[in-house]
Amino acid sequence: MLELVPPDTARHSAWLACHREWGPGAHEDGFGLAHDDDVETPEGFSAWVGRLRALPSARMWWIVEGDDVLGGVALRTETNDKIQRLGHVGYGVRPSARGRGVATWALGAVLLHARSRGLRRVLLVCRDDNVESIKVIERCAGVLEGIVLEGHDPVRRYWIEL
Numbered sequence: 001m002l003e004l005v006p007p008d009t010a011r012h013s014a015w016l017a018c019h020r021e022w023g024p025g026a027h028e029d030g031f032g033l034a035h036d037d038d039v040e041t042p043e044g045f046s047a048w049v050g051r052l053r054a055l056p057s058a059r060m061w062w063i064v065e066g067d068d069v070l071g072g073v074a075l076r077t078e079t080n081d082k083i084q085r086l087g088h089v090g091y092g093v094r095p096s097a098r099g100r101g102v103a104t105w106a107l108g109a110v111l112l113h114a115r116s117r118g119l120r121r122v123l124l125v126c127r128d129d130n131v132e133s134i135k136v137i138e139r140c141a142g143v144l145e146g147i148v149l150e151g152h153d154p155v156r157r158y159w160i161e162l
């Protein structure tokens with residue numbers, strides 16, 4: 001059974017197994033992970049989890065199945081310039097768990113949280129060549145507003161009414 005759980009130090013080794021699958025240098029969408037966060041040591045991991053749980057304008061969850069961490073998902077709740085660029089929701093699924101509906105389920109679950117926090121609609125932004133993410137967003141009723149350039153990259157802007 002899939003569940004969304006808040007970041008939790010008790011899942012350190014399971015989270016690291018997920019993290020290692022992405023490989024070095026990959027941006028792990030949905031985890032709020034900066035390149036200089038220490039996630040290897042128990043102290044560093046605990047501090048990072050604490051920072052995630054204390055974010056004033058975002059809620060983070062890990063997508064878990066039993067003891068395994070399959071991915072991460074973030075809901076940004078303020079409407080500001082960052083959200084206009086990144087969207088309200090970000091997500092990522094570890095490579096070995098992709099293609100079986102995990103992200104589609106997680107986005108659906110986060111939309112319920114967004115509605116319960118009073119959001120009326122959410123923005124999702126993804127690269128125009130990210131066919132998997134486009135499928136996820138469109139399966140969750142995303143309506144394409146348009147394609148804009150982010151630097152040199154075309155990105156799609158979708159809205160989902162809640």
Ligand SMILES: CC(C)(COP(=O)(O)OP(=O)(O)OC[C@H]1O[C@@H](n2cnc3c(N)ncnc32)[C@H](O)[C@@H]1OP(=O)(O)O)[C@@H](O)C(=O)NCCC(=O)NCCS
Nearest residue numbers: 029091092093098099100101102103104126131132133135
């Ligand atoms: C995007 C991502 C989160 C999707 O996760 P996932 O759990 O595999 O997604 P789902 O299984 O729910 O759905 C993926 C859809 O893409 C489809 N898909 C997968 N590979 C595809 C391909 N090469 N071409 C077309 N469609 C493809 C799947 O068939 C599925 O569609 P379906 O449900 O209609 O069959 C995952 O690929 C990922 O973590 N990518 C890296 C991070 C990222 O891009 N995050 C999103 C940033 S906007």
